[in-house]
Amino acid sequence: SQTIHQWPATLVQPVGSPLSLECTVEGTSNPNLYWYRQAAGRGLQLLFYSVGIGQISSEVPQNLSASRPQDRQFILSSKKLLLSDSGFYLCAWRGDSRNGYTFGYFGSGTRLTVV
Amino acid sequence: TQLLEQSPQFLSIQEGENLTVYCNSSSVFSSLQWYRQEPGEGPVLLVTVVTGGEVKKLKRLTFQFGDARKDSSLHITAAQPGDTGLYLCAGAPYNNLFFGTGTRLTVIP
Numbered sequence: 001s002q003t004i005h006q007w008p009a010t011l012v013q014p015v016g017s018p019l020s021l022e023c024t025v026e027g028t029s030n031p032n033l034y035w036y037r038q039a040a041g042r043g044l045q046l047l048f049y050s051v052g053i054g055q056i057s058s059e060v061p062q063n064l065s066a067s068r069p070q071d072r073q074f075i076l077s078s079k080k081l082l083l084s085d086s087g088f089y090l091c092a093w094r095g096d097s098r099n100g101y102t103f104g105y106f107g108s109g110t111r112l113t114v115v
Numbered sequence: 116t117q118l119l120e121q122s123p124q125f126l127s128i129q130e131g132e133n134l135t136v137y138c139n140s141s142s143v144f145s146s147l148q149w150y151r152q153e154p155g156e157g158p159v160l161l162v163t164v165v166t167g168g169e170v171k172k173l174k175r176l177t178f179q180f181g182d183a184r185k186d187s188s189l190h191i192t193a194a195q196p197g198d199t200g201l202y203l204c205a206g207a208p209y210n211n212l213f214f215g216t217g218t219r220l221t222v223i224p
Contacts, residue, residue, distance in 0.1 A: 032212075041201060042217050043119075044203065046212070049211060049212070059211075090157050090158075092157070094212055104150075104158070104212050106157025106158050109157050
């Protein structure tokens with residue numbers, strides 16, 4: 001079965017410090033991977049998605065970047081964090097059922113607080 | 116650009132009441148999904164609707180896909196405190212997976 005791992009679960013970082021959040025997927029190959037950010041109690045804002053190694057699409061210009069160094073690894077980074085980068089970050093893998101349905105499997109999320 | 120708008124944004128009801136949450140878009144989707152999310156966790160898929168006009172039932176939850184495949188609704192019958200959570204609709208145009216603005220449901224015992 002497919003599983004998705006995301007870490008760390010919580011992170012407190014000072015303004016101006018770098019960031020690296022990692023997401024790995026098991027049990028599938030060549031997955032579409034996504035990074036989302038969620039404000040408290042609201043919907044998910046799509047930040048980046050990747051359809052393959054080295055292929056990154058950015059949905060919203062901001063202080064973040066993403067990389068996909070391996071097929072099942074997706075990394076979210078920042079060189080210098082801003083206060084506005086605080087939020088709940090979620091990694092997701094897009095699955096396709098035998099009938100062609102598309103759905104998302106999510107990691108457990110990272111709560112980032114920039115202080 | 117927000118592709119999916121949900122309403123209401125917040126909903127607080129008494130246990131046993133019925134409710135409906137709406138998900139609307141100006142875009143046509145090949146399918147729409149509904150998720151529920153608990154605090155501090157990732158969303159969990161509830162259902163996928165594919166055919167225009169399709170109705171799917173999951174116990175007390177009824178999901179409907181609009182005839183034009185631009186909108187969907189979630190109806191909960193006799194809500195229970197365990198239904199409390201954030202409900203999200205999502206669509207997947209091309210390689211993306213976009214989520215709605217979310218509906219925060221609170222069911223009061």
